[in-house]
Amino acid sequence: MTSPHLALPIDETSAAHLARQHLTMRLVDTADAADHTAWSDAVTRGFLGPAAPADQTEARRAHVLDDRLVGVYDETSAVPAEPVASTHCWPAELTLPGGHAVSSWAISGVTVSQTHRRRGIARQLLEAELRTASALGLPIAMLTVSESTIYSRFGFSPAAFARDLTISTRRVRWTGPRTTGRIHHVTPDQLRHDGHAVVERVRALRAGEVSHPADGNLWLRRIGLGIGDDNAKNLRLVRHDDGDGVPQGFAVYQLVENEADFTDHTLRLHTLVAATPDAYAALWRFVLEMDLVSTVTAHLRPVDEPLRWLIDDFRAVHVDEVDHLWVRVLDVPAALSARTYATSGRVVVRVTDDLGFATGTYAVEVDDDGRAAVSATDGAPDATVGVNAVGSLLLGGVSARTLQAAGGVTGDAERLDELFRSPVEPFLSFWF
Known part of the structure; x- marks a missing residue:
């Protein structure tokens, strides 16, 4: 049975507007490998990425078969099969205050080729997605943005912020609670299901979190199983189990050597998710007390991160705050x-x-x-x-x-x- 968001025709208003510029806006046929590859190559170029090998592009296609991909095509371009603009959307659950989730329209992959800028194409794409979400009966559209100056004109606004932390570990002493349970080094495959179960428990309690399935690329790339992720080999993963052996949290990190001083590594913490205060404290202590590490950087951490109250030097943690999730109510x-x-x-x-x-x-x-x-x-x-x-x-x-x-x-x-x-x-x- 075809999902409603795939069965819905392309937005007529935006399609007609673009047609006046001799541009065609249409859905990408994800069942057609060539059509998907052309769209995928355009998106990769739009985000300044290197061209992906054909086998990786084909493997990624399996993860978007139920997503709504849109391309804008210029028949007069040198490669007419490749879109000059794109969006990538799907319905996902957004957790609201109180733990209630609402199905919302997740918008991603918004690109316009440098050759076709300043022609109103992005406006037509985004307004089309808002009308599509409304037609599907979805009350909210949402996105994470690479450029924060674009989306307010379409009614989006920052709703959840995040912080990047830089911690001088030689300045800190752990003053937080003693913890129970045990930390294990694990493989990505071991974390694939246990870790996702923890993520789902946390998602149900934290407004702003968005659902992403255990077999989807959004989750797999977090634990080093993303397709074509050259950095995956550098990742290390640990899991915290409570006293009964139940997984309650995990962390994904990598170590970067200072070639001039082996005792001066940087630990880049990519993800730390904990379903209990005990798991949270145990994982952070594990990270901060790593031998041969002088600096920890942590990307996308909560604004209300308790970490600085668990160590003796508040100023050892440098904080940069960024807008992250943008929401648009329909x-x-x-x-x-x-x-x-x-x-x-x-x-x-x-x-x-x-x-x-x-x-x-x-x-x-x-x-x-x-x-x-x-x-x-x-x-x-x-x-x-x-x-x-x-x-x-x-x-x-x-x-x-x-x-x-x-x-x-x-x-x-x-x-x-x-x-x-x-x-x-x-x-x-x-x-x-």
């Missing part, structure tokens, strides 16, 4: 009613949206359990919120007062914060 009642709220109460919100998807005035009525009924209303709004701000508020990690200072919210920001703020910072632990 259906306000469906999106806002899918999460839980900090307290009971009622607020009427007017939402403005230049593209029209979310425009309206909505009453948000939260019961004593933190669940909301959201409906359109003719009542006077307590606050007016741009659709970008709605995306930032949704996961509970950005305050309405901050957005008010930036002009994205007017009216009663304090009431919005009472309802929307979450005690757990949203976080997404990988790129897509």
Whole structure:
């Protein structure tokens, strides 16, 4: 049975607009190896990557057979079979505050060839994806971005942030708790299922996390099983088991030698996922106390990372914060009613949206359990919120007062914060 997102025709509005430039926008036939290869080569070029060997491209095709790939083609180009622009989308579960997940439209692989820039192609692609998501009944679109100046014009806004850490390990002494259980060195194949089970447990509790199946490339590349990953051979993997032998966390890292001083290695921590405080502390202590290592770098860590409270020198950890997950709300009642709220109460919100998807005035009525009924209303709004701000508020990690200072919210920001703020910072632990 064909998935709804594959059966849906190409967006007519954007296709017609591009046709006026003699460009053809169409779905890529993933069952056709040649069609997929041409699209894949264009995407790789768009992200400045080297050309992939044919066998790797073919192997990757198995992972996108149920994804919606779109290409824009120029019949007058030297290689007309290769698209000049692309998107890669699929439905995925996004966890919201309270542990409730909502099916959302994940957008990736957005490229426009340097030969076809400044022609409005990206706009047509992105607006097409928003209309596609809306037609599928998906209330949210989301993406992680390589260029942060592009997507706000389409209603996206940062909703989950991440931090990159640099730790001088010779300055720190562990002051955190003693832990139980055991750490094992494991192979990627051993971690393939045990690790994914841990990821799924954590995903259910952390707003901002996005589902990715155990047999999908998004998960496999995290543990060194990604197709054509030249760095995989450098990865080392450890797993933490509790006292009963149940896997509760894992870490993936690599060691980089300083050729001038063998005692001065850098440990690059790619992933550390823990389902329990004990596993979290044990894995971080393992990393920080590694012999012959003077520096640990950790990419994509949560904003509320407890690490600095587990060591004696707070300033030994240098922090760089980055925007990571961007969210775009398409259906306000469906999106806002899918999460839980900090307290009971009622607020009427007017939402403005230049593209029209979310425009309206909505009453948000939260019961004593933190669940909301959201409906359109003719009542006077307590606050007016741009659709970008709605995306930032949704996961509970950005305050309405901050957005008010930036002009994205007017009216009663304090009431919005009472309802929307979450005690757990949203976080997404990988790129897509």
